[in-house]
Amino acid sequence: MTRAVAVRLGAFAGALALAFAAAFALGSAVDPVAAADPAPAADSHGGGGDGMSGMPSEEPADAHGAGHSEASAQPPGLAVSQSGYTLVPRNTFFQPGKAQTLAFTIQGPDGKPVTQYTKTHEKDLHLIVVRRDLSGFHHVHPTRSADGVWSIPFTFTAGGQWRIFTDFQPSALGKTLTLGADVNVSGLYIPVPLNEPASVYSVDGYDITLAGKPVAGKESSLTFSITKGGKPITDLQPYLGAFGHLVSLRGGDLAYLHTHPSMEAKAGMKGGPEIEFGTTFPTAGTYSLFLDFQHAGKVRTAEFTVNVTSDGTAIVPPSELPGAGEESPHGH
Ligand SMILES: [Cu+2]
Structure with missing residues (x-):
């Protein structure tokens, strides 16, 4: 039995019947609210019993005005x-x-x-x-x-x-x-280290090369070139309205950036071997880039680890630092 429950039972045992009933009523009135209520709104409940119905209407209205400028950034x-x-x-x-x-x-x-x-x-x-x-x-x-x-x-x-x-x-x-x-x-969790930062990724016989020097806070150009067996792929197929979809996730918190090439791709068009993106990485740090592209009827994903710096200079990959351990790519 938890300490809190023991204390509460003790209080009940020593109380008059009326007080018992009041305490019980109070307890049941308070607990569900506390349980259902996200922390920030705790103060706004002083007024009365219908906090649950009052809260949603007052929150979105002003929370998305001035108060959230930081959050929306x-x-x-x-x-x-x-x-x-x-x-x-x-x-x-x-x-x-x-x-x-x-x-x-x-x-x-x-x-x-x-x-x-x-x-x-x-x-x-x-x-x-x-x-x-x-x-x-x-x-x-x-x-x-x-x-x-x-x-x-x-x-x-x-x-x-x-x-x-x-x-x-x-x-x-x-x-x-x-x-x-x-x-x-559920199940055993064995975390997989990120790919080392590299400019080439291979999947299903395709070699995807990434070029670009991303700078934090500015739109940076990233160009992916796709070849197979050394031959440039010039008949990429449109996939969901583009020749490539790029999702970038920031290391540490998995902040999400989804970017597309400026060129729209319609049915029947052919793309490649290069796909160019303008991406703005919000901060310096390590990002994981996932490029989806379609060729010969199949969508494949290329994965890159990119170090984004505040001035566009490359950070030395950890593998090239003295004393670095073995390489440990994502293992495909
Ligand atoms: Cu999608």
């Missing part, structure tokens, strides 16, 4: 709730290695699941799933039921804490949002 993907919209996973516990349903709703300012979306890159919602160590990246597109529940069969490959990012634009909001939440996958 944060990169996307760090919060489960923003601008009145909240990502609500249906389940946050999963088993590894078997297909399960990953389901969630986007709860709107009215507290109901959002059912009206404005398409971005041909989809109402983009779902990124990645383990917290940045392994196991997936970019997928769930389907939505009429009542606003998004779902997709998904197999988490290994145990650990995984992050899901939802990238979407509610029709009622004039901008895209990226909301993120963590889910738990």
Whole structure:
């Protein structure tokens, strides 16, 4: 029995029947509010009994005016709730290695699941799933039921804490949002170190070369060149309205940046061998870049680790520092 429960029972035993009833009523009135109430709003409940109904209406209204200028300066993907919209996973516990349903709703300012979306890159919602160590990246597109529940069969490959990012634009909001939440996958967790910073990544016989000198806080040009067997690929296929989709996640907090080439890609067009992106990395640091591209009917993902500095000079990769350990790439 916990200390708090013991103390409470002691108080009850010594009380008059009336006091007992009052204490009990107080306890039951207070506990559910405390449990359901996120910490910041604690002060606003002084007024009365219907804090739960009062809170949602007063929060979004002014919280998104002046008060949130600092929060809105944060990169996307760090919060489960923003601008009145909240990502609500249906389940946050999963088993590894078997297909399960990953389901969630986007709860709107009215507290109901959002059912009206404005398409971005041909989809109402983009779902990124990645383990917290940045392994196991997936970019997928769930389907939505009429009542606003998004779902997709998904197999988490290994145990650990995984992050899901939802990238979407509610029709009622004039901008895209990226909301993120963590889910738990049971099983032994063996974290995988990041790839060393490198300018070439190989997948399925394709060699992808990255060129560019990203500078923190400024739009930087990144160019990916794709070859296979030494031959430049010149017939990349449009995938979701672009020849490439680039998701960058910041090391340390998994802040999320999603960028596309300036050129729109329509059906029948051919792209490559180069795909160019203008990306603004908000701060110096290490970023993991995931490039999705489509060739010969299949979408593949290239992964890069990039050190972004404040002046565009390369940071010496850890492997080249004296005394560095063995290389330990993501292991494909
Ligand atoms: Cu997508």
